[in-house]
Amino acid sequence: DAKTTQPTSMDCAEGRAANLPCNHSTISGNEYVYWYRQIHSQGPQYIIHGLKNNETNEMASLIITEDRKSSTLILPHATLRDTAVYYCIVRGASGGSYIPTFGRGTSLIVHP
């Protein structure tokens, strides 16, 4: 799996958009970008994933640069419940078994 780099921590005001960046400069053509988050004492929660097009679901939007070397997870209207550690990982999607490697993630604190 390609390695990812994320800021250690970020903070955001409640109601504002939270933009979490991720660098994955060594990503290869068949590797997807996945985002998970983990609230203290719980298992990681799947948020969104994408290959090269921007993606949106009910939780967040994922913006992937054209060269695919970086991406940004956007929480459009952050709430206090979005306070969590956010992990950006990349993993392949075809052939064999690709084990995701989790880094330290970004600790997002949403404040009132």
Place this chain on the structure above:
Amino acid sequence: KAGVTQTPRYLIKTRGQQVTLSCSPISGHRSVSWYQQTPGQGLQFLFEYFSETQRNKGNFPGRFSGRQFSNSRSEMNVSTLELGDSALYLCASSSNPGGQPSGNTIYFGEGSWLTVV
């Protein structure tokens, strides 16, 4: 549709004992993987099973083992427990390990908190 279910949720064991943790994947998922999470090492991959066969194994000692049953349910066992085995053990499931063009999303359970005293 029920998510990944792990039991027990919390447990305390003594050094030298052994422990078995259980995981029921999402219905229809055939791949189950296990992870260990500690404050010092973060989330580390233990092993992955698909169709009752171990497909991948992380860098953990032989005291850590697992198996998968024909109904895709999985168990992991840790023998001769050490204090350093205290951790959150996470199980995750996916439809298959190889993936499909749209990606192969892994879904996690809530984990089993193991404390070794």
